[in-house]
Amino acid sequence: MVAQPHRLAGGREITLPFSKAVEISISNLKIRFGRSLITTSGVILAIAFLMSVWSSNAIVEELRAANKSEINLLLQKNGIDTGLTDAGHASAEAAARMREEKSKQTWLITLSLLVCVVGIANAMLMSVTERFREIGTMKCLGALDSFIVRLFLLESTFQGSAGTAVGIVIGFLLTLFLALLDYGTYVFRYFPTAGILRSALAALVVGTLLSLVGAMLPAYRAAKMEPVAAMRSDT
Amino acid sequence: MTEERRTVVRTQNVKKLYHMGNVEVHALRGVNVEIFAGEYLSIMGPSGSGKSTFFNMVGGLDKPSEGKVYIDEVDVAQLDAYELAWLRCRKIGYIFQSFNLIPVMTALENVTLPMVFAGLTSDEARDKGMELLKKVGLAERHSHKPYELSGGQQQRVAVARALANDPAVVLADEPTANLDLRTGTEIIELLRAMNETSGVTVISATHDHKMLSVSDRVVWVKDGRVDHIANRQELQIEITKVAGE
Numbered sequence: 001m002v003a004q005p006h007r008l009a010g011g012r013e014i015t016l017p018f019s020k021a022v023e024i025s026i027s028n029l030k031i032r033f034g035r036s037l038i039t040t041s042g043v044i045l046a047i048a049f050l051m052s053v054w055s056s057n058a059i060v061e062e063l064r065a066a067n068k069s070e071i072n073l074l075l076q077k078n079g080i081d082t083g084l085t086d087a088g089h090a091s092a093e094a095a096a097r098m099r100e101e102k103s104k105q106t107w108l109i110t111l112s113l114l115v116c117v118v119g120i121a122n123a124m125l126m127s128v129t130e131r132f133r134e135i136g137t138m139k140c141l142g143a144l145d146s147f148i149v150r151l152f153l154l155e156s157t158f159q160g161s162a163g164t165a166v167g168i169v170i171g172f173l174l175t176l177f178l179a180l181l182d183y184g185t186y187v188f189r190y191f192p193t194a195g196i197l198r199s200a201l202a203a204l205v206v207g208t209l210l211s212l213v214g215a216m217l218p219a220y221r222a223a224k225m226e227p228v229a230a231m232r233s234d235t
Numbered sequence: 236m237t238e239e240r241r242t243v244v245r246t247q248n249v250k251k252l253y254h255m256g257n258v259e260v261h262a263l264r265g266v267n268v269e270i271f272a273g274e275y276l277s278i279m280g281p282s283g284s285g286k287s288t289f290f291n292m293v294g295g296l297d298k299p300s301e302g303k304v305y306i307d308e309v310d311v312a313q314l315d316a317y318e319l320a321w322l323r324c325r326k327i328g329y330i331f332q333s334f335n336l337i338p339v340m341t342a343l344e345n346v347t348l349p350m351v352f353a354g355l356t357s358d359e360a361r362d363k364g365m366e367l368l369k370k371v372g373l374a375e376r377h378s379h380k381p382y383e384l385s386g387g388q389q390q391r392v393a394v395a396r397a398l399a400n401d402p403a404v405v406l407a408d409e410p411t412a413n414l415d416l417r418t419g420t421e422i423i424e425l426l427r428a429m430n431e432t433s434g435v436t437v438i439s440a441t442h443d444h445k446m447l448s449v450s451d452r453v454v455w456v457k458d459g460r461v462d463h464i465a466n467r468q469e470l471q472i473e474i475t476k477v478a479g480e
Contacts (some may be wrong), residue, residue: 013321013354014317014320014321014324014352014353014354015351015352015353015354016351016352017351020351024339024340027339027340028339030339031338031339133333133335134335134337134338136335137329137331137335137337138337138348139320139323140296140323140327140329141323141324141329141348141349141352141396142320142321142323142324142325142349142352142353142400143320143352144316144317144320145316147352226296227296227323228291228296228297230329230331230335231287231291231296231331231332231408
């Protein structure tokens with residue numbers, strides 16, 4: 001008689017509670033803190049760059065909107081078109097210059113974020129290769145592919161969102177400092193609170209998504225590892 | 236058939252063929268073995284004999300190219316990924332040559348992980364985990380991480396982990412290979428004691444001749460075939476022969 005296993009089962013299935021998965025992935029990050037820090041620094045840099053571009057745009061926008069002659073003077077000194085130039089053709093030229101500037105910015109941001117994703121994927125792939133025995137063992141203990149995927153995605157997401165948070169703070173503070181040098185306390189008088197918060201939130205989403213995307217292929221590779229890998233005795 | 240002769244693992248003309256480039260490697264050339272509940276079975280054989288392949292088949296870690304493997308009367312080849320994971324979680328306990336404790340977890344967490352997978356609540360798992368750690372003599376070290384434990388202690392934790400979900404079979408892959416003589420003997424005796432008290436079937440692949448004296452039966456694998464099977468009575472003679480070689 002060939003019985004199916006679920007008929008032999010005590011009825012209960014195989015599970016990995018979310019809280020347990022969180023616990024495992026956090027301790028995984030802790031034990032490899034140095035390595036996590038290096039991976040995370042990539043995220044920090046990329047997000048700091050993104051945040052500084054966004055927040056300096058927001059600050060400048062707000063100052064331009066204030067439309068005060070002394071501020072406009074400062075803006076023009078920093079090469080920013082205030083939209084108040086006397087000659088119409090000069091203004092069009094300035095607008096074109098700004099558009100070009102904008103697209104260059106977008107290009108730079110895209111590039112830096114791409115480099116960041118590749119960095120995350122690379123680090124996670126290394127981590128997967130290194131942990132073949134651990135992954136194999138988990139599978140021998142009854143872990144499903146989805147458990148392994150969940151662990152790696154969680155790990156990368158935690159790492160990514162922590163890095164993103166730090167990046168946001170660094171990027172913002174740096175921009176604020178530079179803006180203070182350029183425009184003095186006008187920055188505080190016309191502070192774009194809503195714009196900065198919106199940028200921070202967007203950056204948080206972008207950073208977390210990037211870490212998730214970067215970890216997808218490695219997590220899939222890990223999940224497809226055979227349990228027999230646990231038996232390998234080399235390395 | 237009496238209760239104690241119930242079959243837990245049965246292989247039927249199991250063959251395994253590997254392709255290494257253009258070369259075909261016959262790791263197993265037709266193996267028929269029946270393993271009974273509650274027995275302590277050792278699989279012996281030189282490296283390259285097909286011993287590991289056979290061992291992995293019996294443990295549901297590898298599927299045969301031909302023939303059938305039944306674990307608890309279930310044909311392993313018929314199982315999907317979920318059912319295989321279920322089988323590994325509840326029916327089989329694994330013990331590895333390199334201990335393979337999860338490095339980020341304490342001894343207790345390592346022992347309870349299979350229970351978590353099996354859906355026990357954390358209270359149930361903790362109680363049962365402590366019970367098992369007590370049995371292997373490590374209750375007071377339950378909060379230690381693997382790197383804070385000696386090799387022998389790590390392997391004890393691994394034994395406790397293997398027994399977590401009261402499996403039908405414990406598979407031990409060279410469990411003493413990374414241990415010194417005395418610690419190795421202790422692990423073998425521990426496995427034997429677990430086998431006697433809880434009636435769990437122990438199947439171990441080994442080169443270690445210390446294993447022979449505790450085994451009920453020894454399967455000798457050679458060139459992808461079962462060379463011969465020695466049972467307890469014959470073993471004494473085998474050991475003398477081996478020692479004389």
